[in-house]
Amino acid sequence: DGDEQIKVIGDLRIGIPLYNVYLNEADEWSRRLVTEVTEWTMERDRPIGDSTLALTHSLAGSSATVGFEALSEMARALENALQQSQSHQGRAVKSHSQLFIDAAEDIRRLLHQFAAGFLKQPDAGLLRALGEIDYSAPDAVEALKEAHVVLEPDAPAPPGEPAAASTAPMSVPGVGLRLTAKDIAQALVIVQPVAAGIVQVLQTVPEPRPQALPTLTAEPIPEPFKAPDTSRFASAAAFAEDMDDEFDAVDAIDPDLFSIFEEEGAELMPQLGAALRQWSARPTNLGARNEVLRALHTLKGSARLAGAMRLGEMAHKIESDIERMGSDSAAFQDFESLLTTFDAMQANFEALRHPDDMPELVQPLPRQVVVEETPSPDEQSPLESQAAPASAVASTTNRKVTISLAQATALQPLRAVASGSIRVRAQLLDRMVNQAGEVMITRSRLEAELSQLRGSLNDLSGNLNRLRAQLRDVELHSETQMQSRLQQAKEAQLGFDPLEFDRFTRVQELTRMMAESVNDVATVQRTLQRTVEATEDDLIAQARQTRDLQRDLLRTRMxxxxxxxxxxxxxxxxxxxxxxxxxxxxxxxxxxxxxxxxxxxxxxxxxxxxxxxxxxxxxxxxxxxxxxxxxxxxxxxxxxxxxxxxxxxxxxxxxxxxxxxxxxxxxxxxxxxxxxxxxxxxxxxxxxxxxxxxxxxxxxxxxxxxxxxxxxxxxxxxxxxxxxxxxxxxxxxxxxxxxLTTAVTQVVMLRSGGSSVGVPANVVETVRRVSAKDLQQAYNTGVVDVAGESVPFFWSGALLQASRMSSEPQGKTAPVVIFRSASQRLALHVDEVLGTQEVVVKNLGPQLSRLPGLAGMSVLASGAVVLIYNPVALAFVYGQQARAWGSDSAEPHMLEQSAAGSTGGAGLGLASATPVAPQIPLILVVDDSITVRRVTQRLLQREGYRVSMAADGLQALERLQEERPTVVLSDIEMPRMDGFDLARNIRGDVRLSDLPIIMITSRIAEKHREHAKELGVDHYLGKPYAEDELLSLIRHYCNVETAVD
Missing domain, CATH: 3.30.565.10 (Histidine kinase-like ATPase, C-terminal domain)
Structure with a gap:
């Protein structure tokens, strides 16, 4: 009930949310106060900081708010004393410094005892000592420059009493000073020149109307109440009002937590409504029903956490109604009731988010703050009446000026703000990170293209050198011919010089033109070389800037x-x-x-x-x-x-x-x-x-x-x-x-057979070269020794369910990658480590994101899509399955590969071929796309089939030697061996000639169908295929094989 939300300390009763907020803030403020006062006492040559005064003021105000008058009184006394010390720093003595420290420590003591459930009184001696602090009077005149601010009382003053007498002034910094009559007289003499200027300003202010209330003279008459627009609550307002008696929970909104819940609730409400509508449209949709329950469960907990108890109770009622409905007996009336309750819950949520938009019968008048100025002549002391210049000021300003509460709040010391910040939509920030990632991908492509240009430039340089050598040969050959012709002319005693023949002149021209062309090409080559070098430098700078941009964007999300x-x-x-x-x-x-x-x-x-x-x-x-x-x-x-x-x-x-x-x-x-x-x-x-x-x-x-x-x-x-x-x-x-973050990461590319995948570089501990003997022992024991620790060992292809073993001949050593994630380690045997790349991780989508161990995907500079796995998480889920899957054939393979004079496992197929299929049908999926293989594998495994996968026709032939499947699902276009060649090899094998083959491809032209039919393909399906049709065909062939057996 409501009493459970009340904290009782002595005679004081405080709401739990207010109690928690007060304790957290007061503890921080008091701790900082003790620290700042102590630091000041060590450097008394500087004045008290404004932050110290703000801390005492905040402690006094918040303590008064919760009713803790003892701490409020001590904080107020310390505040006044510190203010005097700030104005008269030169007169501060050592005893006062220790007094300030003792007062701050006493505030901490009072707060700790309050947190323990005790209301203690402040140290009377400290209060008395703080009150007796009084520096020289002339300096106290500065306090008169402060305005005296009081809150206007809610109720009017009793008849016969002046309005000022009914108010209870609330002191603000600089007011609580003890002044003697002599001090006031001196102050009035000082401020006399200022008073004349004030009189001129106040004479321009119109006098208040006689019939106006004193406290409302400066406020406009409020307009008549106008009901706000409540159209967006009309659909559920009536029902929400009827439900008030049904839900007796009392809201206790926590302001700090409700802002967080508001964002979450704004996201959950549309999801919940959509799921409810989907379920009501198709009551047999258990997925929508479970989604409704999940959203309600999360909304209920978050609402109750933020103090929205009624909203949480509404969510709980809907949960209970759904449980009573069951999963098969839902009727139209039941959904109508659920949707109506949901509408009421939405109205309640909107009322919590926008309380000002809900209609109210009574709108309270705005709180007012009254600034009292110089009192009237009747209230002046005799000494004040003797000051003639000041009486003129008093007669002119004998009235109250009303200001708004917002303006009065500005007079209070503001809490220090650590740093400025702005709110940015999360979707916009994610889009900026993605765009920065796209810039990185584009830069990677530019680097690849520039690398190709650099290679072409090198080729041009080589060709230019060869062209120069060939030009020199032509010139030498031309000169040789000219010398030969000259000798022949002399012997024939011709009357003409050989240089006068056109053919020799033309050869010379051609060689000189070729030499000029070669020089021109060389100039272009040098220009291109300088341009490529400058572009490479710019790309390096751009890469650095892009990384800085991405790092800063990612830090904004942390x-x-x-x-x-x-x-x-x-x-x-x-x-x-x-x-x-x-x-x-x-x-x-x-x-x-x-x-x-x-x-x-x-x-x-x-x-x-x-x-x-x-x-x-x-x-x-x-x-x-x-x-x-x-x-x-x-x-x-x-x-x-x-x-x-x-x-x-x-x-x-x-x-x-x-x-x-x-x-x-x-x-x-x-x-x-x-x-x-x-x-x-x-x-x-x-x-x-x-x-x-x-x-x-x-x-x-x-x-x-x-x-x-x-x-x-x-x-x-x-x-x-x-x-x-x-x-x-x-x-x-x-x-x-x-x-920690999945936007940009370094990945190590690994190859296992024909599959290449990426793994986060931060989980790679080391890469080792293992001898064939140690590798065989690791396969036998399932572990590998790493610095005296036994680490689980797997073939990477088996863990990815891509291959049972390595299909490549083993050399003297093989690469083994050691991974570490948190406290777990793992060793993987791979065919090749391709290197490290910086990639942008893309979103997988709702389907693939739930695959265990799949960390993300990315696009390489070449445009190829690569999947990124966490091998440790993958082994945690699929380790035992992968070990059992590859145990039958891994050992003989490794023995045969490591033996001297091995033929590369050529005899393995005959030795391990098993024509009898196990009881659970095996389906062979052949496709070069790992995504298609994974999706098809999940579909078939969900239906209870075992699945074997191959990346191309050659790998499929290896799988066929290991175990005969029930059906082969094959693509057409694949590396090394396409689907047509695979079908031709299957039909040419006596043992496999009757194996059913289903082609699944995007090539749906008639000539492709006819060619597949000629090769003996049983069925031809296009991509994307219909799941029901494919499963029907597979069930058909499974039943046929069972009947034959």
């Missing part, structure tokens, strides 16, 4: 994990309060930065984990005490950064997972068959299954089996992984390993 700490603390507080448990939260490593988009996506998952730890992990105080534990449970959230990964670990000291209960629930829900045995790790991972829960009853906190599924889905979609460990009676540990 935020500290500490930014959501208050939200996590409140989740734990709420959950512990609802369950009646005592739970503490300890956050470690909160200064580590993460991508803002990733942190926003993972925050609901973090909240689900914390609620799960409180609801299922931590025991109640009685049980913990009986087990010898502290009555208060502890949840630790620790962050560690390793390379480009960050691990977020959730640990609790509760009872641990009840694995026996999990097995029983899994058996009852059909996740386990009767008699099926699973390991403890497999049982622990069952909690991430959709709809799985061990709770005995459904509450707002837990019991629907949705929260942990949300956690796993979000982690997988971001390319991360979850590691779960539990110890009975000791607690449970959830370790989430996530990438």
């Amino acid at each position: 935020v500290e994990f500490e930014g959501i700490s208050e939200r996590l603390y409140r989740v734990v507080r709420q959950a512990s309060k609802e369950t009646g448990k005592q739970v503490r939260l300890d956050l470690q490593g909160g200064t580590i930065e993460m991508d803002r988009g990733m942190l926003d996506r993972m925050t609901p998952a973090f909240e689900h984990l914390l609620r799960n730890c409180v609801a299922h992990g931590i025991e109640d105080p009685h049980t913990r005490t009986g087990a010898g534990k502290d009555a208060s449970g502890l949840i630790t959230v620790s962050l560690q950064q390793s390379g480009n990964d960050v691990s977020v670990e959730f640990r609790d000291d509760g009872a641990g997972l009840n694995l026996q209960r999990i097995r029983e629930k899994a058996l009852a829900s059909g996740l386990l068959a009767d008699g099926q045995q699973i390991s403890d790790d497999e049982a622990a991972n069952l909690i991430f299954m959709p709809g799985f829960t061990t709770a005995s009853q459904v509450t707002e906190l837990a019991g629907r089996g949705i929260g942990m599924d949300v956690v796993r889905s979000e982690v997988n979609s971001l390319g991360g992984r979850i590691e779960t460990t539990t110890v009975a009676g000791k607690g449970t540990n959830f370790k989430l390993v996530l990438p």
